[in-house]
Amino acid sequence: MNYHVGYSIAAVIACALVLGVSLFAVAFVQALVRDPDLIEPATARDEQAKAKPAGPGEFPLDLAWPYYPFRQGWADLERTRLNVARRNAQVWRPGRALFDNAAGWWIVFPVPLALVIFLSVASVACAFCFLVYALVTVVGNGASLALLVPSAAIMRGWERMRRGRMRTQATCMTCFHVAQWPAYQCPGCPHTHRDVRPGRLGLLIRRCECGTHLPLMALRAAWRLTAVCQRCGAPLPPGAGAVRDIRIPVFGDISAGKTRFLFASLNSVMQTSRRARLAVGFPDTDSRKLAEFGLSIIRSGRETAKTSTNAQVGLTLRLGTGRRSELVHLFDAAGEHFRDARRPDALRFLDDSQGLVYVLDPFSIEDIRKRLGGTALRLAHAAAGDPELTYDEVASRLRDSGIPASNQRLAVVVSKADLLRSAGFDLPTDSEAIARWLSGIGVHNLVLAAGREFAEVRFFMVASQEVAPDGQDDPGAPLRWLLTAHGARLPVGQDSAATPGRHRSTPVASEVAEARS
Amino acid sequence: MKTAMRTPPHTVAYRSFISGITLLILLALGSGLAGHGPLTSLHQLVQPITHALHLDRIGE
Numbered sequence: 001m002n003y004h005v006g007y008s009i010a011a012v013i014a015c016a017l018v019l020g021v022s023l024f025a026v027a028f029v030q031a032l033v034r035d036p037d038l039i040e041p042a043t044a045r046d047e048q049a050k051a052k053p054a055g056p057g058e059f060p061l062d063l064a065w066p067y068y069p070f071r072q073g074w075a076d077l078e079r080t081r082l083n084v085a086r087r088n089a090q091v092w093r094p095g096r097a098l099f100d101n102a103a104g105w106w107i108v109f110p111v112p113l114a115l116v117i118f119l120s121v122a123s124v125a126c127a128f129c130f131l132v133y134a135l136v137t138v139v140g141n142g143a144s145l146a147l148l149v150p151s152a153a154i155m156r157g158w159e160r161m162r163r164g165r166m167r168t169q170a171t172c173m174t175c176f177h178v179a180q181w182p183a184y185q186c187p188g189c190p191h192t193h194r195d196v197r198p199g200r201l202g203l204l205i206r207r208c209e210c211g212t213h214l215p216l217m218a219l220r221a222a223w224r225l226t227a228v229c230q231r232c233g234a235p236l237p238p239g240a241g242a243v244r245d246i247r248i249p250v251f252g253d254i255s256a257g258k259t260r261f262l263f264a265s266l267n268s269v270m271q272t273s274r275r276a277r278l279a280v281g282f283p284d285t286d287s288r289k290l291a292e293f294g295l296s297i298i299r300s301g302r303e304t305a306k307t308s309t310n311a312q313v314g315l316t317l318r319l320g321t322g323r324r325s326e327l328v329h330l331f332d333a334a335g336e337h338f339r340d341a342r343r344p345d346a347l348r349f350l351d352d353s354q355g356l357v358y359v360l361d362p363f364s365i366e367d368i369r370k371r372l373g374g375t376a377l378r379l380a381h382a383a384a385g386d387p388e389l390t391y392d393e394v395a396s397r398l399r400d401s402g403i404p405a406s407n408q409r410l411a412v413v414v415s416k417a418d419l420l421r422s423a424g425f426d427l428p429t430d431s432e433a434i435a436r437w438l439s440g441i442g443v444h445n446l447v448l449a450a451g452r453e454f455a456e457v458r459f460f461m462v463a464s465q466e467v468a469p470d471g472q473d474d475p476g477a478p479l480r481w482l483l484t485a486h487g488a489r490l491p492v493g494q495d496s497a498a499t500p501g502r503h504r505s506t507p508v509a510s511e512v513a514e515a516r517s
Numbered sequence: 518m519k520t521a522m523r524t525p526p527h528t529v530a531y532r533s534f535i536s537g538i539t540l541l542i543l544l545a546l547g548s549g550l551a552g553h554g555p556l557t558s559l560h561q562l563v564q565p566i567t568h569a570l571h572l573d574r575i576g577e
Contacts, residue, residue, distance in 0.1 A: 021543075028536070032532050032536065036524070038523070038524060038528075065525045065527075065528070067527070068527060068528050068531040069531075072528050073531065073535075129539075129543060132542050132543055132546075133535070133539045136535050136538045136539045136542065137535055140531075140534070140535050140538070207525050207527070211525065
C-alpha cells in the first residue's frame with residue numbers, strides 16, 4: 001500500500017477513534033455529573049417496599065441514602081449505557097438521512113461506505129470504553145458487596161446475640177410498647193430512623209436524607225441519638241435498646257399496699273445500692289418526681305394515698321451508669337384495674353413483664369379477719385376483696401394473651417407484716433414456710449396455682465415500716481430477687497428470702513397438699 | 518433544620534474512584550497500543566496493521 005494512502009487511512013481511523021472516545025466521554029460526564037439518575041432515599045424506599053413489602057410489625061426502609069454499590073452504582077451504569085446509545089444514534093442519524101435511498105447510495109458510492117466504516121470505528125471505540133467502565137463498575141460493586149453484605153450479616157448477628165444475652169429491649173412508659181430496639185430521631189430533621197442495624201443504608205454510619213450522619217447499631221446510637229418509641233414516638237431514656245431492660249409490674253387488690261410496697265422496696269434497693277456504691281438514678285423527669293414523692297412518704301412514715309385510676313402507672317430507674325447500667329421499669333396501677341384485668345389497654349404492661357410482684361393484703365384473708373376485730377382491720381386499711389380473685393384475673397389475662405407465665409418469676413408479697421406481728425401473729429420468714437402458712441389460712445388455691453403456672457415463685461413477708469436490722473420483713477427483698485434473677489448486678493443486701501430454697505411448682509404442690517391434710 | 522441534600526459525598530467518592538480506574542485502564546490500553554506504558558505487548562498484536570499503513574516508518 002502506498003504510504004500516502006496508508007497515512008490517510010490511519011488519520012481517518014485516528015479521527016474515528018477520537019470521535020468514539022469523545023462520544024463516550026460526553027455520555028459519561030452527562031450520566032455522572034450533568035444529569036445523573038440520582039437514587040434518592042424516598043425512591044430507594046419505594047423500590048424496596050415494592051420488591052419486599054414490609055410484613056406485620058416491620059417498617060419500610062428508613063429515609064437515608066443507600067450505600068453506592070447497592071443501588072446508585074447500577075443506576076449510574078444504566079444511565080451511562082442509555083447516554084452512550086443515544087449519542088451513537090445521534091452521530092449515525094445525518095448519514096442515514098443522506099443515504100436512506102438506494103439511488104443516492106450508488107451515485108456517490110465510495111462516500112457512504114467510507115462514512116459507515118468511519119462511524120462504525122467510532123461506535124466500536126465508544127462501546128469499548130463503555131465496556132471498560134461497565135467492567136470496572138461490576139467488579140467494584142461486586143467487591144464492595146462481597147465485603148459489605150457478610151460484614152453487615154456478622155454485625156447483625158453479633159448484635160442479635162448481644163441482645164439475647166443482655167436482654168436489651170426498649171420499653172416505652174407511655175404506651176407500654178416493648179421493642180427489640182428503639183427508633184432514633186435524626187438531629188438534623190424530623191425523620192425517625194426505625195432500623196439502625198447495618199445493611200444497605202450503611203455499615204457503621206448512615207446518612208439521613210437531610211445529610212446528617214447517624215451511627216448504626218443500637219449499642220452506638222443509644223448514647224449519641226435521641227431514642228423514641230417505635231409505636232408512639234415518645235422519648236426513651238438514653239441507653240434504651242443497648243442496656244439490660246427489666247420490667248416488673250406490681251399487682252394486687254385495692255388497698256393491698258401495692259404503691260407503698262413499690263416505694264418501700266425502691267427505698268430499700270436504693271439504700272443497699274448506695275452502700276455498695278452503685279449509682280441509682282431516674283432517667284426522666286416524671287420518674288424522678290414520682291420517686292421523690294413516694295420516697296418522701298416512706299421515709300417520713302406518712303400514710304400512702306390511694307392510687308388514682310388515672311395516675312401515672314410506671315417509673316424507670318437506672319442501676320449503674322453509662323454502658324454498664326441497667327434500666328428497671330416498675331409498674332403500679334390502681335387496684336380497680338385488676339378487678340377486670342382482661343381489659344386490654346390499662347394493664348398492657350403485664351403482657352411484656354419479666355417478673356411479677358403480687359401484693360397480698362393478709363387482712364383481706366377471711367381467716368385473719370375472723371381472728372382480728374373490726375378496729376384492727378380499720379387501722380390496717382384492709383383490702384376488701386378476695387385475694388385469689390385478683391390473682392386469677394391477672395393469671396387469666398396472661399393465659400388469654402398467650403403470654404407464657406411459665407417463663408416468668410412471681411414474687412408473692414404478704415404486705416403489712418409489721419401490723420400482723422403487732423396484732424400478735426407469729427409470722428414465718430422463710431419462703432416455703434410462708435407458703436405453708438398461707439395455705440394453712442385458706443389461700444391454698446393461690447399457692448397451688450402460682451406454683452403450677454409460673455417458672456419460679458417465692459413468698460415474702462414485708463413491712464414498709466419497722467424493718468428489723470437483720471432484714472426481716474425487708475420490702476426490698478422481692479425486688480432484689482427478681483432483679484438479680486434477670487441479670488441485674490445488684491449487691492447482695494438484706495434479703496429475708498436469701499436463705500430459702502427455690503419454690504418450684506412440684507414441691508409446693510406436695511407441701512401444700514400436706515399442709516391442707 | 519437542614520434541607521434535603523443532593524448527591525451525598527460517598528456517591529461522589531465512589532463515582533470518582535470508578536471513573537479514575539476506568540480512565541487509567543483506557544490510558545493503559547491506549548498507550549499500550551502505541552507501544553508505551555505497561556501494556557506494550559498490545560503493540561505487537563497490532564503490528565501487522567501499523568506495518569500495512571506504514572505507521573511504523575514514521576520518524577525513520
